[in-house]
Structure formats: C-alpha cells, structure tokens
Amino acid sequence: QVQLVESGGGLVQAGGSLRLSCVASGYLSCISDMGWYRQAPGKEREVVATITSAGYTNYADSVKGRFTISRDNAKNTLSLQMNSLKPEDTAVYYCHADPPPYYYCSGRSYWGQGTQVTVSS
Numbered sequence: 128q129v130q131l132v133e134s135g136g137g138l139v140q141a142g143g144s145l146r147l148s149c150v151a152s153g154y155l156s157c158i159s160d161m162g163w164y165r166q167a168p169g170k171e172r173e174v175v176a177t178i179t180s181a182g183y184t185n186y187a188d189s190v191k192g193r194f195t196i197s198r199d200n201a202k203n204t205l206s207l208q209m210n211s212l213k214p215e216d217t218a219v220y221y222c223h224a225d226p227p228p229y230y231y232c233s234g235r236s237y238w239g240q241g242t243q244v245t246v247s248s
Contacts, residue, residue, distance in 0.1 A: 128154040129237045131222045136242030143212050143246075149205040149222030149239055157232035160225045161198060163207045165218035165244075175220070176207065189215070212246045220244050 135147040151158060162177035176186045176196035184196050195208040205222055222239035226232040 128157050128233050129224060129226075131224060131237055131239035133220065133222045133239040133242040136220060136244045138245045138247065139212055141213055141246055141248050144208070144210045145212065145244060147207040147209065147220055147242060147244075151203045151205070151224065154232070155203055157226045157229065158224045158237075159227040161205050162223045163196060163205070164221045164223055165216075166221070166241075167218040170218075172221070178205070209244070212244075214246045214248045216244060217246050218244060 130152045131149055133147060133149045135145060137145060139145050147163065160177060160179050163175040164172050165175050166172040174187055175190055176184065176194055178184045178196045178198050186194060193209065193211045196206070198205045207220070209216065219241040221241045224237045226234060226236065
C-alpha cells in the first residue's frame, strides 16, 4: 500500500551536515505518524526523531538540538536535517511510517530501504 524511499546519505566529516529525504508513494491516506530510525553495526535499531501528521515532533536525547525532522504533506516527503554530526551518528538511517486506524489500511507500519550515513573523525 505504501512505499518509502530514502536518499541523501553519504560520507561527511565530524561537525558537518547532511540532509536526508524520504519520498512516500502509494496509498498515502494510510500514513499517519512518521519518523527516522537508525541502526549501527552490532546495535539495535533506535528511534531518532518522530513527527505526527499534525507536525508535532519528538527527538532522541542524543540528537536533540542537532537534528531537525520535518514533513511536507503536499509533496509527500519527510526530511531530517542533521547538523554538528559526530562519529557516533554513523548508521543506516531508515524512514518509517505508521498507519492510521482505518479499516481499509493494512494496520502495519512501513519501512524504507535505508540510507548509509558515515561520519569520519
């Protein structure tokens, strides 16, 4: 029903910036809250930031003040502006979407394929 495609990852030096984007397609009425997650080698996937359909945001303590999540509902895009990057931010970053409780939606969440972010020291 929904497809998510991330882009914008790459290699950056510590202290630098990157902007990640996620484009959603498919049955867009089955998207409610969205977020960015990341997973480093040997670690569990963790939430980075979330944003509701109304625009309310929440951040992990480790990125608060450095990262900004936003969404453009008209363009069906989710973004993550990452500033003051640290080597500890190195991970695969995943776009995520939760469905609304509508009977015609799948009731399951959706994930993108991931984009690699590498921060060198």
